[in-house]
Amino acid sequence: MRTQVAIIGSGPSGLLLGQLLHRAGIDNIILERRTKEYVLSRIRAGVLEEGFVEMMDRAGVGARLHAEGLIHEGFDICFDNVRHRMDLAGLTGGKKVVVYGQTEVTRDLMAAREASGAPTVYEAEDVSLHHFDGTSPKVRYRHAGREHEIECEFIAGCDGFHGVSRQSVPEGAIRTFERVYPFGWLGLLSDTPPVSHELIYVNHPRGFALCSMRSKTRSRYYVQVPLTDDVQQWPDERFWDELRARLDPKTAQQLVTGPSIEKSIAPLRSFVAEPLRFGRLFLAGDAGHIVPPTGAKGLNLAGSDIHYLSTGLIEFYRTGNSSELDAYSARALRRIWLAERFSWWMTHLLHRFPEQGAFADRIQRAELEYLVSSKAAQTSLAENYVGLPF
Numbered sequence: 001m002r003t004q005v006a007i008i009g010s011g012p013s014g015l016l017l018g019q020l021l022h023r024a025g026i027d028n029i030i031l032e033r034r035t036k037e038y039v040l041s042r043i044r045a046g047v048l049e050e051g052f053v054e055m056m057d058r059a060g061v062g063a064r065l066h067a068e069g070l071i072h073e074g075f076d077i078c079f080d081n082v083r084h085r086m087d088l089a090g091l092t093g094g095k096k097v098v099v100y101g102q103t104e105v106t107r108d109l110m111a112a113r114e115a116s117g118a119p120t121v122y123e124a125e126d127v128s129l130h131h132f133d134g135t136s137p138k139v140r141y142r143h144a145g146r147e148h149e150i151e152c153e154f155i156a157g158c159d160g161f162h163g164v165s166r167q168s169v170p171e172g173a174i175r176t177f178e179r180v181y182p183f184g185w186l187g188l189l190s191d192t193p194p195v196s197h198e199l200i201y202v203n204h205p206r207g208f209a210l211c212s213m214r215s216k217t218r219s220r221y222y223v224q225v226p227l228t229d230d231v232q233q234w235p236d237e238r239f240w241d242e243l244r245a246r247l248d249p250k251t252a253q254q255l256v257t258g259p260s261i262e263k264s265i266a267p268l269r270s271f272v273a274e275p276l277r278f279g280r281l282f283l284a285g286d287a288g289h290i291v292p293p294t295g296a297k298g299l300n301l302a303g304s305d306i307h308y309l310s311t312g313l314i315e316f317y318r319t320g321n322s323s324e325l326d327a328y329s330a331r332a333l334r335r336i337w338l339a340e341r342f343s344w345w346m347t348h349l350l351h352r353f354p355e356q357g358a359f360a361d362r363i364q365r366a367e368l369e370y371l372v373s374s375k376a377a378q379t380s381l382a383e384n385y386v387g388l389p390f
């Protein structure tokens with residue numbers, strides 16, 4: 001089989017790229033290791049920057065997002081049992097974020113791809129990438145027991161942190177930067193009304209907590225847990241008790257609890273691979289970088305990567321000019337590192353680091369007190385949280 005662009009991975013990055021390329025008349029195929037149902041079962045991000053929303057509109061899949069997404073103009077930071085509102089819209093000249101789950105983003109993109117008739121191969125096994133250092137790369141995979149080979153002109157590695165694409169790059173050609181955090185996030189999804197109409201990020205001596213949501217009737221909560229914890233150790237009641245213990249008393253009293261419909265522990269890491277291009281292979285989304293979810297940047301960074309990559313590929317196929325494509329890696333990495341910085345900063349602001357020591361405790365408190373007393377500090381937080389320009 002021949003195509004112009006082979007996309008590895010049917011997460012938000014791969015699906016968004018596939019949709020933008022298809023709308024520009026560029027042939028592409030998506031190869032996904034898992035089933036469609038499995039991809040949709042993963043509960044991940046919840047907050048979209050305006051830039052990501054514009055990408056969904058550009059891809060022609062923004063209708064449900066605009067109809068069902070919740071527009072948020074601020075969020076609270078709580079410490080010492082006091083909630084302090086960060087006025088995102090007021091501090092950024094009116095910018096906002098939209099609460100709309102990654103699952104729904106993926107569902108909308110999958111539906112559009114099916115309607116377009118562009119090919120996706122689910123349960124593609126043993127995907128391997130070849131000759132991307134030349135001008136005729138190939139991708140091989142097995143499906144339903146049969147071996148397949150795709151001849152293409154470009155490969156987009158959109159297969160996440162554990163994917164095959166980054167692993168296919170010769171060791172000497174890539175440099176990685178990583179920080180693994182000594183804790184994880186235990187997340188719970190429940191069909192209960194959110195405890196507040198906006199998000200609440202909590203710094204508490206017992207650990208970080210986050211009150212988020214997916215709709216006015218579906219809540220998403222997180223508590224920081226040691227990396228050694230297993231989700232089996234956290235029956236629902238223990239989760240609700242721990243969350244209440246970290247909230248201020250008034251909010252704890254307002255918390256509506258119910259049975260979990262999903263519960264999982266996610267590790268936290270900061271990770272960047274440089275560069276993001278290797279001949280005809282491009283890395284985008286989690287295949288190229290990971291941020292701790294504290295700053296709600298992971299999914300949004302995938303959006304800006306795909307903005308830069310799709311623009312470069314469309315320009316190349318329309319005019320033969322490769323300058324946008326040649327600029328992809330440097331342009332994407334600049335925005336990635338700014339988001340890595342913000343996510344690292346917000347993670348240090350809000351989490352309890354084991355053995356962080358008394359000095360670090362005092363610095364964290366000073367950081368919090370400076371933030372809630374300085375409009376300049378809040379403006380810096382706000383412009384990063386709503387998303388820096390593409």
Ligand code: FAS
Pocket residue numbers: 008009010011012013014031032033034039043044045046047102124127158159160161162163164165265266267284285286287293296297298299300302
């Ligand atoms: P994805 O990982 O979503 O998709 C990659 C796809 O490639 C997957 O479907 C995978 O099955 C497939 N794949 C992998 N290897 C393959 C192979 N060899 N062959 C074919 N296909 C292959 N971000 C936030 O902003 N907020 C959050 O709260 C948040 N929580 C998260 C929780 C978890 C547990 C994780 C892992 C991530 C979280 N993220 C969060 C980040 C997340 O939303 C990512 O940024 C987002 O999924 C990035 O999308 P993709 O780049 O498409 O990668």
Ligand code: PHB
Pocket residue numbers: 044045046047199212213220293294295296297
């Ligand atoms: C979520 O709703 O899953 C969510 C929201 C904000 C974050 C991280 C996760 O910073």
